[in-house]
Amino acid sequence: MHSLxxxxxxxxxxxxxxxxxxxxxxPLVIAGISGLVISGxxxxxxxxxxxxxxxxxLTAVFALAFGILAVAGEYRHKTITDTYLSTPAxxxxxxxxxxxxxxxxxVATLVTALAALGVTAAWWSARGVPFAWxxxxxWATAGGGIAENAVFAALGVGVGALVRNLAAAIAAAxxxxxxxEGIVGQLVGGLARWLxxxxxxxxxxxxxxxxPGALLPRWGAAxxxxxxxxxxAVAAAATSVRRDVA
Amino acid sequence: MDxxxxxxxxxxxxxxxxxxxxxxFTVAPGQVTGFLGPNGAGKTTTLxxxxxxxxxxxxxxxxxxxxxxxxxxxxxxxGAVLEATGFHPGRTGRDHLRxxxxxxxxxxxxxxxxxxxxxxxxAAGRRVRGYSLGMRQRLGLAAALLGDPRALILDEPANxxxxxxxxxxxxxxxxxxxxxRTVLMSSHLLSEVAQTVDRVIIVADGTLRFAGPLGxxxxxxxxxxxxxxxxxxxxxxxxxxxxxxxxx
Numbered sequence: 261m262h263s264l265x266x267x268x269x270x271x272x273x274x275x276x277x278x279x280x281x282x283x284x285x286x287p288l289v290i291a292g293i294s295g296l297v298i299s300g301x302x303x304x305x306x307x308x309x310x311x312x313x314x315x316x317x318l319t320a321v322f323a324l325a326f327g328i329l330a331v332a333g334e335y336r337h338k339t340i341t342d343t344y345l346s347t348p349a350x351x352x353x354x355x356x357x358x359x360x361x362x363x364x365x366x367v368a369t370l371v372t373a374l375a376a377l378g379v380t381a382a383w384w385s386a387r388g389v390p391f392a393w394x395x396x397x398x399w400a401t402a403g404g405g406i407a408e409n410a411v412f413a414a415l416g417v418g419v420g421a422l423v424r425n426l427a428a429a430i431a432a433a434x435x436x437x438x439x440x441e442g443i444v445g446q447l448v449g450g451l452a453r454w455l456x457x458x459x460x461x462x463x464x465x466x467x468x469x470x471x472p473g474a475l476l477p478r479w480g481a482a483x484x485x486x487x488x489x490x491x492x493a494v495a496a497a498a499t500s501v502r503r504d505v506a
Numbered sequence: 507m508d509x510x511x512x513x514x515x516x517x518x519x520x521x522x523x524x525x526x527x528x529x530x531f532t533v534a535p536g537q538v539t540g541f542l543g544p545n546g547a548g549k550t551t552t553l554x555x556x557x558x559x560x561x562x563x564x565x566x567x568x569x570x571x572x573x574x575x576x577x578x579x580x581x582x583x584x585g586a587v588l589e590a591t592g593f594h595p596g597r598t599g600r601d602h603l604r605x606x607x608x609x610x611x612x613x614x615x616x617x618x619x620x621x622x623x624x625x626x627x628x629a630a631g632r633r634v635r636g637y638s639l640g641m642r643q644r645l646g647l648a649a650a651l652l653g654d655p656r657a658l659i660l661d662e663p664a665n666x667x668x669x670x671x672x673x674x675x676x677x678x679x680x681x682x683x684x685x686x687r688t689v690l691m692s693s694h695l696l697s698e699v700a701q702t703v704d705r706v707i708i709v710a711d712g713t714l715r716f717a718g719p720l721g722x723x724x725x726x727x728x729x730x731x732x733x734x735x736x737x738x739x740x741x742x743x744x745x746x747x748x749x750x751x752x753x754x
Contacts, residue, residue, distance in 0.1 A: 267609035275594055276599035327743065338592025341559065345586055348558045348575040348607035505559040 264347060264356035268330075272364055278333070281326050282365065285319040285372035290379050292318065297448040303389040310382040310397040310466060316373045316405030317464020321411040324433050327416020328355040331496070332426040344505055351497040357417050365413035369406045377402065379495055401466055404478055408464035410486040415456065419493025421500055450474070459484040509535040509656055510688050515565035518551050518712075525551045527712035528565070531706075533690045535656075538683045540703035540720075541678065541692040544739050548712040549692045552591070553661050555585050569657055569688075581610035585650030587643075587660040595635035599626055599645050602634065606649050616652055624648045624673070639666035647675070657688040664698055676702045700731045710739035 272278060292315040301308050331354070332341040347353050384391040393400070416433070425427040437457050445452035452458050453475050462481035476484060513711035518526040526548040533539045543549050554560040556567040558574030568747065569577070569584055577583045593602055603617045621627045624644040629637065643666050650658060658679070664672050679702060683689045693699050699706070706723055708716040715738040716723060723734050 264610045267605055270601075270605050270608050274598070274605065275596045277596060337594045339594055341588060341591045342606060343609065344559060345557060345591075346581060346606060348577070348580060378579060502561060504561060505554070 264352055265359050268356045268360040269364075272360065278326050278329050279368075281322050281329070282368040284322050285297065285316075285368065286375040288319055288322075289315040289372055293376060293379050293383065294499065297383045297387070298303060303384055303387050306392065306395065307397065309380060309384075309392060309395050310401045312383075312397050312404065313373070313376055313401040314465035316358075316369065316376050316402055317408045317461060319369065319405075320370055320412040320460050320464060321434070321437055323369065324416040324419075324437075325411040326429055327361050327383075327413035327418075328366055328423075328426065328429045328433060330361050330417045330420055331500075332420035332424055332429045335424045336426040341343035341505055350500045354417065354421055354500060357421075358414055358489075361417050362410040362414045366406055366410040369409035372409075373384045373402045373406055392393050397466065400478070401464070404466060405464040407482060408447040408460045408485075411463070411489060414459060414489045415485070415492060418489055418496045421496030422492060453468070454484060456485065456488050509570055511657065511659075511690060512568045512571070513552070513556070513566070513608070516527060516552065516555060516562055516567050517564040518548070518560065519563045520556060520619070525712055526555070526562075529708050529709065529712065529714055531714060531717045532566075533688055533707070535688040536683060536686050537704035538679050538691060538702055539688045540699045540706045541690055541709070542706055542735060543692075543698065543709040543715075545710075547709045547739070550661055550707060552709070553586075553659055553690075553692060556659060557584065557588075572630075579611060579653070581612055581653035583653075583655055583657060585653060585655040585658045587646045587650045587658075587663050587741070588663050589665070591646055591649075593634040593637075593642060593645065596633055597740065598631055598633050599641075599648075600630040602645060602653060603648060606652055610653055612653050613705065616654070620648045620651050623651065623678075639644070640668060640671055642692075643667055644671075647678075658682060658690070659725075660689075660691040662693055663691060664695055672698055696731045696735060696738075705722070708738050711741075715739060 293312045296312055297303065301311070334343055343353055346348055379389045419433060420429050423432065441455050441457045443504040445455060445458065453462065459476055462475035463478055465487065466478065475481070511634060511639065513529055516526055516529040523527050529548070529552060530589070535697065541549055551560060552567070555562050556569060556574065566573070574580060574584065574685065600617065600621070604614060604621070606612070607614050607617060618627070624647050626641065626644050626648060629641060634642065634645070647663065664675055676698070679689050691703070700720070703720055703721050707714070724731055729737070737743050
């Protein structure tokens, strides 16, 4: 297993594409935080620092795409054949990807979070407002955002392994986040907070986020997301093992 | 047998279509065996079942007496060159091999030697998107040789090679067979096959049509390989699990 994890890490270190997906994070948070300030956000409200850092959680959609690349990308480039020739125990391949992709996503999100912190502090300074470096809500939000990205990367691995077609998996994931979860959320009312993106926002933005209605507490959201990931991973492993690789 | 490939009653059905139908043959070490048949004969499907990529509907496909999934270190037992094996275009040839070495638990210091052997040492630092078809074939061959495997399974390995490349491949395969390894190679290029193989297995419509030494196939009626091939693979009523009239 150790060599499998090393191989998965080496696969990521020897190509550029997946990193370009994650590289969208920092520009997004810089734009989002700047927008928050420029559109008249109240910098003197202590909650606004955390609100700024909550943009880190939003980049989880890129982490999801990054995770989808893990298996669906291999099918796209037909490197899946070599992968399964090296490791006929296919469940272990998926397990290795589940170990590596969330870790790399977390490191990349750390960079995004540092960028967010820097930009937020810079804006506060530009507006002459003292920046509370020790604000616990802000740090909890930053940490929650990193956790949200890591879990969405893992979720992506499961989704990509189940769907296999890269374009279809990405399209389905985006459609779910942009449209379907919103629609389903309205249909189920209070139960909406158990949906994956809602739970993700609870983890990454805390009690307040851009979604209407009550959200789960952070720890509850984390557990719900881990449960979703486990469900997808088990389904993906079970189907992968028996599937013909054309 | 200890080394060698054994296929017994191998069958694969995709819904109403039977791609491979009760195929039975053996491939012995120490010689190059050609695996021939028309398009759609079931050659690639058979090789994929040997490599554990496709699950048989019935029957067994064993390498050294074991299913691929049961091999402890698959890359050291079998090297495979398949048409569908792909390369990430953004990865260099050398990195492609480093990934295979890492995943297969193979030492990384074998990479330089194998690159030299296939003639890719100079291009190894370039990304695969810049490779010609012949270079991709060589990279696939390098990957197959990396584990110094006892058996080699190749699906149309001469595809895209120029005459010099084909001659080098022929020498390589004959050398590996002389080493005592098992070499199974599928091909369409009968003229190339005639110069490379010792033994042929011919399939059509998923069934076995001939298994025996090359000389026996052509010597019997004084036919060319092409004439014998066309005669054996012409459409005929299906007899599942048929053993060819010319013995093994």
